[in-house]
Amino acid sequence: SQTIHQWPATLVQPVGSPLSLECTVEGTSNPNLYWYRQAAGRGLQLLFYSVGIGQISSEVPQNLSASRPQDRQFILSSKKLLLSDSGFYLCACLRDGNTIYFGEGSWLTVV
Amino acid sequence: GESVGLHLPTLSVQEGDNSIINCAYSNSASDYFIWYKQESGKGPQFIIDIRSNMDKRQGQRVTVLLNKTVKHLSLQIAATQPGDSAVYFCAEMDTGRRALTFGSGTRLQVQP
Numbered sequence: 382s383q384t385i386h387q388w389p390a391t392l393v394q395p396v397g398s399p400l401s402l403e404c405t406v407e408g409t410s411n412p413n414l415y416w417y418r419q420a421a422g423r424g425l426q427l428l429f430y431s432v433g434i435g436q437i438s439s440e441v442p443q444n445l446s447a448s449r450p451q452d453r454q455f456i457l458s459s460k461k462l463l464l465s466d467s468g469f470y471l472c473a474c475l476r477d478g479n480t481i482y483f484g485e486g487s488w489l490t491v492v
Numbered sequence: 493g494e495s496v497g498l499h500l501p502t503l504s505v506q507e508g509d510n511s512i513i514n515c516a517y518s519n520s521a522s523d524y525f526i527w528y529k530q531e532s533g534k535g536p537q538f539i540i541d542i543r544s545n546m547d548k549r550q551g552q553r554v555t556v557l558l559n560k561t562v563k564h565l566s567l568q569i570a571a572t573q574p575g576d577s578a579v580y581f582c583a584e585m586d587t588g589r590r591a592l593t594f595g596s597g598t599r600l601q602v603q604p
Contacts, residue, residue: 413590424581425536425594432590440591471535479524479585481592483535 384408385484387472393490400445400459402487404472407453413475414455416447417483418468425471431455467491504601511569513598515582520563524585526592527556527567531578539567539580569600577602 384407394400406412413432417425427440429447437447444463448456455472472484505511517525523544528536542549542556542565549556555568565582579599583592 415591417594424596425583425592427591427593430591475590479587479590480526480538480541481583482538483528486533486535488533 385472385474385482387470387484387487389487390485391488393492394462395492396464397461400457400462400466400489402457402470402472402489404455404457404484405453406455406474409453409474409476411452414449415473415475415481416455416457417471417473419471419486420468429457462491464491501596502599502601504603505572506603507572507574509572511567511572511576511600511602513567513569513580513582513600515565515567515595517563517565517582517584517595519584519586519593520560522584523587525556525558525565526583526585527554527565528581528583528594529576529578530581530597536581572600572602574602574604576600 386405415430416428419425431449445459470487473481526541527539530536540551540556553570557566579597581597583594
């Protein structure tokens with residue numbers, strides 16, 4: 382079976398501080414990995430996806446960046462957080478050909 | 493650009509009744525669709541999927557219907573239970589990018 386680990390689960394950060402959210406995947410090799418963001422009461426917006434180590438595609442211009450240093454590790458970062466970066470961040474993995482499965486998410490509140 | 497949207501933001505049903513959640517999509521080139529269930533504070537959970545070469549697919553208590561003519565997708569839940577209360581999202585697969593485009597979600601409330 383496959384497991385998606387995300388941490389931290391909850392984070393409160395001041396404006397202007399850096400961010401690092403980590404995601405690791407078990408039970409698969411060379412997966413497609415994704416970062417989504419969900420604002421309160423809204424749908425999911427695709428931020429980044431990666432088809433392999435060092436390969437990152439950005440979907441929307443923003444204050445965030447992503448990196449994939451290892452096959453099953455995906456990191457979401459920011460050098461200086463904005464209030465608008467607050468939200469629920471979800472890591473996801475492509476499995477079974479087309480199905481995308483999600484981790485449990487990381488709540489970020491920028492104050 | 494492509495978009496996936498939902499007709500009803502909130503659906504309230506009685507326990508034991510059947511629920512129908514609807515979704516419209518705009519990209520006629522999409523060939524794969526998924527329904528997700530999201531409970532409060534948790535990540536979306538895969539429910540059921542369907543490919544564009546199918547009109548109907550059934551799972552345990554759930555059925556997904558796809559009407560490609562009008563680009564409409566629906567999720568039917570039989571004998572709705574309190575544990576079914578959640579937000580339901582439809583998503584469209586972009587086969588070129590292998591990434592999902594999500595609708596805004598429908599909240600299902602099951603009344604005891």
